[in-house]
Amino acid sequence: MNILGVFIALILAGTVAPAATITVLETFDFPGTGNNTIPQKINDGGLIVGIVVDSSGVSKGWVRARSGNFTEAFVEPNDTGNLTNGRGINNAKVVVGEYLDGATGNFHGYRLFHGNFTEYDASNATNTIPLGINNVGDFCGSLVLSDGTQPAFINIFANVTTFSVPDAIATLAYSINSLNQVVGYYVDADGVTTHGYLRASDGTLTFPIDAAGSTGTILFANNDANWVVGRYTDASGVTHGLFFKTADNILTFDYPGAAGFTSLNGVNQGGYVTGRYLDAAGIAHGFLGRISSGGQLNPEQSKSPVMPVKPAYPVRLGAPAL
Numbered sequence: 001m002n003i004l005g006v007f008i009a010l011i012l013a014g015t016v017a018p019a020a021t022i023t024v025l026e027t028f029d030f031p032g033t034g035n036n037t038i039p040q041k042i043n044d045g046g047l048i049v050g051i052v053v054d055s056s057g058v059s060k061g062w063v064r065a066r067s068g069n070f071t072e073a074f075v076e077p078n079d080t081g082n083l084t085n086g087r088g089i090n091n092a093k094v095v096v097g098e099y100l101d102g103a104t105g106n107f108h109g110y111r112l113f114h115g116n117f118t119e120y121d122a123s124n125a126t127n128t129i130p131l132g133i134n135n136v137g138d139f140c141g142s143l144v145l146s147d148g149t150q151p152a153f154i155n156i157f158a159n160v161t162t163f164s165v166p167d168a169i170a171t172l173a174y175s176i177n178s179l180n181q182v183v184g185y186y187v188d189a190d191g192v193t194t195h196g197y198l199r200a201s202d203g204t205l206t207f208p209i210d211a212a213g214s215t216g217t218i219l220f221a222n223n224d225a226n227w228v229v230g231r232y233t234d235a236s237g238v239t240h241g242l243f244f245k246t247a248d249n250i251l252t253f254d255y256p257g258a259a260g261f262t263s264l265n266g267v268n269q270g271g272y273v274t275g276r277y278l279d280a281a282g283i284a285h286g287f288l289g290r291i292s293s294g295g296q297l298n299p300e301q302s303k304s305p306v307m308p309v310k311p312a313y314p315v316r317l318g319a320p321a322l
Contacts, residue, residue: 022243022253022273024289030062030070036284038322039064039274041088041132041175041221041266048266048274049089049097050286051322061086061097061112064286075099076110076117085322086112088132088139088175096120096130096139107319109141122153122160129320131184132175132221140173140182142320152184152199165197165207172320173199175221183219183228185321194218194321196230198247211242211250218321220265227291229264229273239263241275243291255287267291 030037034055042048046066052073053059060073061084076084081100088096095112109120109130121128127144138156145151151162152173164171168186176182182199186207195208196219210217211232219230226245233239241253241264255262255277264275271291276284 021292022289023292024255024287026068027285027287028064028068029285030073034283037286038276038284039265039286040086040322042268042272042274042288043089043091043093044135044269045091046268046272047089047093048286048288049086049095050274051085053284058082060084061095063089063093063095074112076108076112076119078108078119081105084110087130087141090133090137091135092137094133094137096133096141098129098131098141107144111139122155129172131173131320134176134178134180135224136178138176138180140176140184142170142172142184152182154180154182156180163199163203163205165195165205171197174219174320177222177224177226179224179226181222181226183222183230185218185230192216196228196247198228206247209247209250211240211252217242220263220321221267223267223269223271225269227267227271229267229275231263231275243267243273 030052036053039048039050048064050062051059052062060075062073063071076099079099081102083100085097086095098107098109100107107127107129109128111118122143124145125143126146130139130141133139140154143153150170151164152171153160153162165186167189169191170187172184173182174184180201185194185196187194194216195210196217197205197207199205213234214232215235217232219228222228229243231239231241239261241262242250244250258277259280261278264273266274273289276286278284
């Protein structure tokens, strides 16, 4: 395991009364040569769930503890397509994600708790892709229905609601907080361009949400204070991490030394964030950081998710971004 303590404070473009910063606490890699390490979400206790893609292109899930130790890579027992993605984790340590049926090419959902997998497929869906879970156990994601449409879904107390951004070809719900506020992205009518959106607990949609100069924006996660993280790509093809408390003030974050790609994928209630960057060889590495908004973090602080620190994937219909 490669863990680097870097402790670099970076001022983001823009201000949030006063300037917001992200401090990088650690970088980390899932053990093994040539692995791409792709963190997804972080719970309030600092557990991180994610994906490892090995040199042969096989995807497996993992969970990383506060100590820096990883679980063994896990595979959903019905995965016959060499793809199991760990997408969301809550404070009860329930993990959700999707796996691929190699025979049909369809995605199916799962929940993982204490080593036991439970499959999940929504009715009338050929593809079920859970992407986030909150601390109550409600979860969200995207479906491909039998008529070929791709709405987002939320499952609240076992009641499923689907929704789509108007005129979108595909809508994906990536994160749901304990107030049932949802963030995600959609693919617009050109079939290529992505935009972020917010969904309030009453179902009101706010869209499009795009960083300045963006040619494609993706929102990945929100916490219970509705702080949002994600990424966007600019006209030169460089991908930047993004963070905002309000959508009219989107801030940019680039991992120092990244080779043109930084993504922020998870944020917890204490303001800890996780994501990844690409190195010059195109290998993805995970990192852990913390948002400071002028010293005004949410009063519900989580404990530090780290122990003392030691001295570009394409988006296509049916396949959510990593």
